[in-house]
Amino acid sequence: xxxxxxxxxxxxxxxxxxxxxxxxxxxxxxxxxxxxxxxxxxxxxxxxxxxxxxxxxxxxxxxxxxxxxxxxxxxxxxxxxxxxxxxxxxxxxxxxxxxxxxxxxxxxxxxxxxxxxxxxxxxxxxxxxxxxxxxxxxxxxxxxxxxxxxxxxxxxxxxxxxxxxxxxxxxxxxxxxxxxxxxxxxxxxxxxxxxxxxxxxxxxxxxxxxxxxxxxxxxxxxxxxxxxxxxxxxxxxxxxxxxxxxxxxxxxxxxxxxxxxxxxxxxxxxxxxxxxxxxxxxxxxxxxxxxxxxxxxxxxxxxxxxxxxxxxxxxxxxxxxxxxxxxxxxxxxxxxxxxxxxxxxxxxxxxxxxxxxxxxxxxxxxxxxxxxxxxxxxxxxxxxxxxxxxxxxxxxxxxxxxxxxxxxxxxxxxxxxxxxxxxxxxxxxxxxxxxxxxxxxxxxxxxxxxxxxxxxxxxxxxxxxxxxxxxxxxxxxxxxxxxxxxxxxxxxxxxxxxxxxxxxxxxxxxxxxxxxxxxxxxxxxxxxxxxxxxxxxxxxxxxxxxxxxxxxxxxxxxxxxxxxxxxxxxxxxxxxxxxxxxxxxxxxxxxxxxxxxxxxxxxxxxxxxxxxxxxxxxxxxxxxxxxxxxxxxxxxxxxxxxxxxxxxxxxxxxxxxxxxxxxxxxxxxxxxxxxxxxxxxxxxxxxxxxxxxxxxxxxxxxxxxxxxxxxxxxxxxxxxxxxxxxxxxxxxxxxxxxxxxxxxxxxxxxxxxxxxxxxxxxxxxxxxxxxxxxxxxxxxxxxxxxxxxxxxxxxxxxxxxxxxxxxxxxxxxxxxxxxxxxxxxxxxxxxxxxxxxxxxxxxxxxxxxxxxxxxxxxxxxxxxxxxxxxxxxxxxxxxxxxxx
RNA sequence: GGGUUUAUAGCUCAGUUGGUUAGAGCGCCACGUUGACAUCGUGGAGGUCGGCAGUUCGAAUCUGCCUAAACCCACCA
Numbered sequence: 007x008x009x010x011x012x013x014x015x016x017x018x019x020x021x022x023x024x025x026x027x028x029x030x031x032x033x034x035x036x037x038x039x040x041x042x043x044x045x046x047x048x049x050x051x052x053x054x055x056x057x058x059x060x061x062x063x064x065x066x067x068x069x070x071x072x073x074x075x076x077x078x079x080x081x082x083x084x085x086x087x088x089x090x091x092x093x094x095x096x097x098x099x100x101x102x103x104x105x106x107x108x109x110x111x112x113x114x115x116x117x118x119x120x121x122x123x124x125x126x127x128x129x130x131x132x133x134x135x136x137x138x139x140x141x142x143x144x145x146x147x148x149x150x151x152x153x154x155x156x157x158x159x160x161x162x163x164x165x166x167x168x169x170x171x172x173x174x175x176x177x178x179x180x181x182x183x184x185x186x187x188x189x190x191x192x193x194x195x196x197x198x199x200x201x202x203x204x205x206x207x208x209x210x211x212x213x214x215x216x217x218x219x220x221x222x223x224x225x226x227x228x229x230x231x232x233x234x235x236x237x238x239x240x241x242x243x244x245x246x247x248x249x250x251x252x253x254x255x256x257x258x259x260x261x262x263x264x265x266x267x268x269x270x271x272x273x274x275x276x277x278x279x280x281x282x283x284x285x286x287x288x289x290x291x292x293x294x295x296x297x298x299x300x301x302x303x304x305x306x307x308x309x310x311x312x313x314x315x316x317x318x319x320x321x322x323x324x325x326x327x328x329x330x331x332x333x334x335x336x337x338x339x340x341x342x343x344x345x346x347x348x349x350x351x352x353x354x355x356x357x358x359x360x361x362x363x364x365x366x367x368x369x370x371x372x373x374x375x376x377x378x379x380x381x382x383x384x385x386x387x388x389x390x391x392x393x394x395x396x397x398x399x400x401x402x403x404x405x406x407x408x409x410x411x412x413x414x415x416x417x418x419x420x421x422x423x424x425x426x427x428x429x430x431x432x433x434x435x436x437x438x439x440x441x442x443x444x445x446x447x448x449x450x451x452x453x454x455x456x457x458x459x460x461x462x463x464x465x466x467x468x469x470x471x472x473x474x475x476x477x478x479x480x481x482x483x484x485x486x487x488x489x490x491x492x493x494x495x496x497x498x499x500x501x502x503x504x505x506x507x508x509x510x511x512x513x514x515x516x517x518x519x520x521x522x523x524x525x526x527x528x529x530x531x532x533x534x535x536x537x538x539x540x541x542x543x544x545x546x547x548x549x550x551x552x553x554x555x556x557x558x559x560x561x562x563x564x565x566x567x568x569x570x571x572x573x574x575x576x577x578x579x580x581x582x583x584x585x586x587x588x589x590x591x592x593x594x595x596x597x598x599x600x601x602x603x604x605x606x607x608x609x610x611x612x613x614x615x616x617x618x619x620x621x622x623x624x625x626x627x628x629x630x631x632x633x634x635x636x637x638x639x640x641x642x643x644x645x646x647x648x649x650x651x652x653x654x655x656x657x658x659x660x661x662x663x664x665x666x667x668x669x670x671x672x673x674x675x676x677x678x679x680x681x682x683x684x685x686x687x688x689x690x691x692x693x694x695x696x697x698x699x700x701x702x703x704x705x706x707x708x709x710x711x712x713x714x715x716x717x718x719x720x721x722x723x724x725x726x727x728x729x730x731x732x733x734x735x736x737x738x739x740x741x742x743x744x745x746x747x748x749x750x751x752x753x754x755x756x757x758x759x760x761x762x763x764x765x766x767x768x769x770x771x772x773x774x775x776x777x778x779x780x781x782x783x784x785x786x787x788x789x790x791x792x793x794x795x796x797x798x799x800x801x802x803x804x805x806x807x808x809x810x811x812x813x814x815x816x817x818x819x820x821x822x823x824x825x826x827x828x829x830x831x832x833x834x835x836x837x838x839x840x841x842x843x844x845x846x847x848x849x850x851x852x853x854x855x856x857x858x859x860x861x862x863x864x865x866x867x868x869x870x871x872x873x874x875x876x877x878x879x880x881x882x883x884x885x886x887x888x889x890x
Numbered sequence: 891g892g893g894u895u896u897a898u899a900g901c902u903c904a905g906u907u908g909g910u911u912a913g914a915g916c917g918c919c920a921c922g923u924u925g926a927c928a929u930c931g932u933g934g935a936g937g938u939c940g941g942c943a944g945u946u947c948g949a950a951u952c953u954g955c956c957u958a959a960a961c962c963c964a965c966c967a
Contacts, residue, residue, distance in 0.1 A: 170965095188963090188964085195967080211967080212967065213967060214967070215967085258965095258966085259966095259967085260966060260967085263966065263967065264966095264967060267967095268966090268967055269967075275965075275967080276965045277965050277966075277967080278965095278967085279965095280965085336966090336967090337964090350965090382894065382895070383894090383962095385893070385894055385895095385962090386893075386894065386961090386962055386963070389892090389893065389894090389962080389963060390962090390963070393963080393964085496961085496962085499962095500962095500963095531901090531902095533960090564902090564915080564916095565902055565903075565915090570895095570896090570903085571960090571961095573901090573902065575901090575902080575916085577916065577917090578902090578915090578916085580929080581915080581916075581929095583929070584927095584929045584930090585929090586929090587927070587929045587930095588926095588927065588929075588930085590926090590927085591926045591927035591929085591930085592926065592927080593926085594926050594927080595925095595926030595927080596926085597926090598925080598926065599926095643903090644904075647904090647914075647915080650915090651914085651915095658926090658927085659931085662926080670924085670925080671925090745932090745933085748932060748933065749932090749933060749934090751921095751932080751933080752920080752921065752922095752932065752933040752934080753933080753934090755921080757922095758921080758922060758931095758932075838911090841911060842911055844911085845911050846911090849909090849947080849948075852947055852948085853947080854946095854947035854948085855909095855947040855948065856947080857947080858946085858947045858948085859909070859947060859948075860909085863909050863948095864909095866909080867909085
């Protein structure tokens with residue numbers, strides 16, 4: 007229940023188990039991908055943070071100085087959009103507010119909603135070092151971002167320029183290329199006739215955005231296109247606006263597409279812009295920042311661009327200039343945040359040069375200094391890095407780190423870069439040579455920086471916000487950096503991961519992390535991405551309340567193979583909760599077997615005479631080994647499945663069963679119970695990273711612990727050198743035989759409690775002792791009346807029989823046996839084995855196989871053949887007996 | 891248009907360097923409740939490993955082609 011989970015969380019927190027300070031242990035550092043400050047926990051966060059917590063908790067138990075730094079991101083555009091929306095509901099327009107007024111609203115919104123998500127992470131059990139909580143817009147980190155801008159400016163990486171940028175008309179800001187989502191949509195391709203001046207002729211162009219005709223300044227054809235050769239150099243009349251424009255030629259135009267004539271709108275298309283530059287064309291910006299048609303266009307002024315499109319098509323049609331309309335599929339860019347259609351727009355923005363920054367970042371991923379898990383993501387990383395373009399870092403927003411540029415002239419040309427207005431003023435005086443410059447004559451750039459321009463510093467500045475300025479790491483940064491694992495979704499590889507790597511090498515001359523684990527996207531059962539707008543995402547907090555944090559964590563991890571998407575299914579959480587119950591019940595059972603007033607100390611010693619003990623320890627040891635491998639490959643779900651099965655199938659279904667007292671009502675003998683508790687403790691450790699709450703609860707209940715002995719800081723179980731393989735295989739054999747007997751019980755419809763006279767006939771005398779000494783196991787798990795082990799036994803009349811790897815099992819069933827049924831049962835098994843044998847014989851009779859295959863493989867087949875033949879013989883004898 | 895990846899039981903996935911008449915969980919079927927757990931136990935039925943060809947003594951595994959799907963990148967109107 008969540009109340010106990012809360013109790014243990016506070017217990018951990020109050021004892022400072024999640025807090026880390028540098029010491030002489032090896033550090034294991036993880037920085038959280040900071041969620042949006044005003045966000046609420048969604049399923050993606052759940053998965054992301056569950057994975058991180060598993061890694062961190064395990065590292066902590068393995069003796070590392072584990073440090074998981076939490077925090078939030080100011081999320082410039084997302085948060086600003088939310089605040090704008092909220093204000094709009096209150097009847098306030100952003101444009102009515104001053105910058106400071108708006109920021110006051112934004113801060114109070116942040117104060118109100120910020121940090122909710124961090125509280126939610128606690129419910130999940132995230133073992134973050136909360137004393138280290140950071141916020142990208144807090145003073146220290148704010149300053150570090152400004153330092154970063156200045157540093158890069160000084161290095162010549164940052165410049166200001168007029169470029170074609172992705173314009174989001176809803177948020178009214180420029181966006182980086184990464185923030186544009188291209189979606190394939192059905193569009194219309196409009197064929198429009200442009201009259202050629204001084205003739206009756208027309209030239210027909212094709213466009214998907216007819217409204218941009220208003221800003222056309224040329225028509226372009228391919229110079230090799232014979233159809234239009236004679237038109238080059240002539241003048242067209244742009245429809246609607248009746249502006250004259252030249253017909254030019256350029257290789258860029260594909261004669262095959264559309265009509266082979268391209269209208270050129272330099273202000274609203276990247277390619278057109280380049281052609282415009284080349285041919286020295288006029289640039290007409292026909293759009294206002296909000297996507298409405300600007301004054302300069304002369305027509306449809308003030309109407310939205312899509313409204314204008316409809317109108318212009320209608321008008322063209324009326325004027326007889328619209329030739330035809332084709333349906334085509336093309337890609338349209340949408341804003342990642344607002345989902346508005348992006349308009350390419352020429353504007354003055356700040357950019358960061360990427361060529362130098364990307365070099366080491368590419369190299370160190372390709373040579374595995376930084377390992378990607380799964381490694382396939384290296385490919386797309388390389389592709390992106392090799393084709394990287396300059397980063398538009400300015401945003402026409404208020405919520406964020408304000409660009410530290412101050413203008414002192416009349417225009418935008420003259421500016422200084424400075425940390426403060428004061429410093430800017432001094433610099434400006436010098437730069438301008440104008441000593442009468444007043445403080446009010448300088449004004450700071452209105453724009454803020456892209457959110458990712460702050461988060462790319464996250465692994466550095468959470469430890470040392472002054473580092474970028476000082477270039478001297480403080481003791482924290484020196485100890486914790488580089489961090490170990492970065493856990494994130496592939497979606498933000500370019501937004502964030504790639505840029506952190508660039509920043510790491512650029513500023514710290516060192517990678518920011520050694521391993522990146524990319525997990526999948528959380529989808530619903532129909533493979534749709536979980537999102538608020540689709541309403542297909544469960545509320546994580548409700549899940550936690552319903553299934554417990556432990557159950558929910560298990561549910562998240564169960565179906566989450568590395569690098570593949572997770573098809574979330576609430577049933578998996580239910581399965582997780584059921585597992586919690588199973589564990590709880592197992593513990594309760596052991597507790598019930600304690601004698602009143604007696605104290606029990608879990609024992610780590612196993613009984614060397616007890617085959618079950620040795621088997622259980624062997625299973626634990628091999629599971630530890632396998633989990634080790636799974637963790638090093640970041641296959642957390644595999645590791646979880648293994649410990650899950652160890653607890654449920656091995657410990658609960660077999661070990662506890664054989665521990666049970668002989669008589670109902672009797673308690674398990676003290677020694678046995680203490681050994682069971684000893685195993686239970688080990689299992690709780692192995693499970694703790696996945697299910698921290700219930701394991702801690704049981705750990706504390708198994709014996710009284712001091713605070714220093716909390717499970718969460720206890721050492722990971724040690725690997726033993728002892729070899730248990732023989733015991734494991736003997737016990738396995740016993741298990742198989744018991745299963746075979748249960749199968750007889752079921753198929754013969756025996757009452758489960760009906761007493762059995764078991765006769766076991768091993769292949770050879772040598773196995774008699776092993777089985778004999780395990781006879782107590784059979785007695786625990788089956789209703790055994792008599793138990794005979796005899797290598798020379800013969801099958802009693804009217805008995806059911808089975809053969810398990812050569813060992814025969816007889817169960818006399820005088821009067822109970824249904825002979826037809828038994829015959830049928832045996833025949834079924836014979837058929838199976840005969841098919842099996844046929845396959846082996848086919849192989850062995852193939853000379854090529856015998857001569858070419860490795861000897862051991864051939865030997866194995868021969869042994870299989872012999873075993874199968876002997877089993878088959880025994881079964882056939884049994885069958886024959888019935889026929890007599 | 892380039893690139894990456896996937897295709898194995900009704901569903902979600904394992905299957906290490908080719909040598910298992912292919913495994914797990916869920917779901918399904920049958921049986922089972924006198925004290926750990928029906929949030930459970932026991933047993934069982936489900937697959938010619940997308941298709942076709944090839945390499946090999948031997949292919950779910952390697953190669954080629956085909957089909958289907960997913961994702962990423964890109965300025966074709």
